Amino acid sequence: MKHRYLPMTEQDKQQMLEVIGVPSVENLFNDIPESVRFQGEYDIKPAKSEPALMKELSKLASKNADLKNYASFLGAGVYDHYSPVIVDHVLSRSEFYTAYTPYQPEISQGELQAIFEYQTMICEMTGMDVANSSMYDGGTALAEAAMLASGHTRRKKILISAAVHPESREVVKTYAKGQRVEVIEIPFKDGVTDLAALKELAKDDIAGVIVQYPNFFGRIEPLKEMEEIIHGVKSMFIVSSNPLALGALTPPGALGADIVTGDAQPFGIPAAFGGPHCGYFAVTNKLVRKVPGRLVGQTVDENGKRGFVLTLQAREQHIRRDKATSNICSNQALNALAASVAMTALGKKGVKEMAVNNIQKAYYAKKAIKEKGIEVVFEGPSFNEFVIKLPASYQEINQSLFEKEIIGGFDLGTVYPQLKDHMLVAVTELRTKEEIDALAQELGDQHE
């Protein structure tokens, strides 16, 4: 067996077996009971050479309609954004991607410092005091926030707005089942969380209240009013945010949030069919010792030189074992690096400009679609998404758009029965006027 990843020659093997003191490699597996010893080889596809496999997988990839060749108006949590070309050049430095968790700080200062910078940028975007080094994604980050709130307040009920991402809500519910926490939904009204319902549901046995800002329909939630209600019952205020939107919007940290989570995917991370993305997790100072996952902290070495280490590890599973409140170990470090590089490239001015451009383009699209006689529902202040009522069935419209090389927005009817044949349209800075006009035109044509 010769393979480019396997350097052991026949001669090496003989020499090594001799040192070990066994005649054959089989002897090293004698401790596996005969009855469970796997005989022969797996019944899987045979190996392919590098060029043949490249060809096959390239063909397989080209069976998919991709966002580089279609104009996409799909968002709903995953967005097609400008990703500075430099991001992939940094990620391709194999000192980063072939390393693991920085357990040995003396030879991992690069990763540790990059994460420290990432934590700082997330704090800046969200207006929070502390951010961890990443979570799997926005959905599981939100679930961990709910569990933190329950543990911290010793209360067993969580309120979650129905205008939070439907899949995140489902993930929260699965985690809650594990911890025997009850999850109660707050209905929405006119596209935003129903404040009257929130007031009614917010009792002093509620551990935390979760809202999304901008919410699943793209609308800005009245965080200020919510904060008063939620803190009024000493409940924790948890906000899930698209971090890009916070380039233009007042960050939740400035509006009283206790925990802010979300997904950094808009910053330099490709859609990749839904993952890997990068959950972020930010809290106020008083919660620093309750944060799940890894934290990088600054310190000094024996000579007083600045350096970085994994810190406050007493919170984590490898120390606390069954007393740990989160089991996260591997996280999304490489994607946190991608987000850092993208945030660095955008910088102070670019992040605002990009956020504002999203708003401008989305508002232009809203207007262009309305001019074609299509109804925009849930009208009100929004970021880069909005909801339209389709002039025909979702399937019909989506198919006709696809024929024009347009990927239509999200089918809201699949998760909100009352919104059958409503489409959630996302318009990022990458969509050109021409593409937006084509979308409006096609929708208009269907209307007639």
Place this chain on the structure above:
Amino acid sequence: MNNQDQSLIFEISTSGRIGYSLPEMDVEEISLEEIFPAEYIRQEEAELPEVSELDIMRHYTALSKRNHGVDSGFYPLGSCTMKYNPKINENVARFNGFAHIHPYQDPATVQGALELLFDLQEHLTEITGMDQVTLQPAAGAHGEWTGLMMIRAFHEANGDTARTKVIVPDSAHGTNPASATVAGLETITVKSDENGLVDLEDLKRVVGSDTAALMLTNPNTLGLFEENILEMATLVHDAGGKLYYDGANLNAVLSKARPGDMGFDVVHLNLHKTFTGPHGGGGPGSGPVGVKSDLIPYLPKPLVVKRDEQFMLDYDRPQSIGRVKPYYGNFGINVRAYTYIRSMGPDGLKAVTENAVINANYMMRRLEPYFDLPYNRHCKHEFVLSGRRQKKLGVRTLDIAKRLLDFGYHPPTIYFPLNVEEGMMIEPTETESKETLDAFIDAMIQIAKEAEETPEIVQEAPHTTVIKRLDETLAARKPVLRYQA
């Protein structure tokens, strides 16, 4: 490695510089004041750096030089399977049709992606000997929790609500008990015997009508195969419990033993370990879970299925534990793992394990005269040495690890598993050559000699890194977790 003091990106920021190139604004603009109430318009800008593109590239290049990866040098970090990360994986994962597709596209427009996922499920089903695999979990610990949630759902569906205990060996990774807690179950520890294996008598003592599951890593974290696995499986199954396989060490048994054949009901894999993920500086990983048929109804949703030659996402799973993650798992990592499996084929995967096990046993035998070997028998893909002999000379395992840095190596996993004093867990993997192993062995032998003759060289290590040992107490006592100007 670069010896210069390294600035933070914020410290090289200069007002007025930019590093971006946003698309042209080709639509009319409206002012934010027209759209948003004043209190929702951001007043204070986020203090992100202001740097040029070259500044960025130099900064991160400098950081990368202060980081050790598998491509930099040997990385025998036990239990982490730091093998070579094939470059073809990176290229394939970046194809437009894989990197730039949206999870909510019409399934008819992403048949290639679904086909890959389905085929990967099939391959992993065969490799593990299970009946069905889900690719949803994002990492190993996430897979553990998913598996335990399914076991809990299974017992509850059978009215077996008193099964709340998960038995975990004392040598287990910390995520095992933590995952049990997060799944709402309690942990009981079972002891290891003098051979480093699960103590059967102790297992008999703890197993019972309250047993939800026994979680095992096999080979265990000492690198030893649990040869009583069949007796253990019978004990647990007879008591009505389920057997959970932690796939962290699957690299040791590819084509040699399948969890499904050993009696396991649930298994999770770490695709970033055995199947060359890569490790990414701590992630992203991917933690697929395989189950036997009686647990299939509880798998998280959706599942990738094939019906009438079409690949689909099946959401109609009424007994499912629900969603464990938005969308369909860490697809990009799954693409890499699939590419790897297809590069190796059945004979390649068999050679992976054989060579990994030969490498580990070879190193163990060559190092045995110089360090204590608490469990002296053939190991699998890794082995654990004890530094207690050196400790008597005033040299701790931590010192040995730091001294290895001077030789350009990433040290082994240290002080784990917890049942070995001054433990050093060494996993060479199959992608390292004999020359690399020999050079590392020579370094270890030299350090053992230094411990006897010039212990201060070891105690004061590292000597050549960009930074000396860091004050971790200070970091924890006065946490500085972000830059502030």
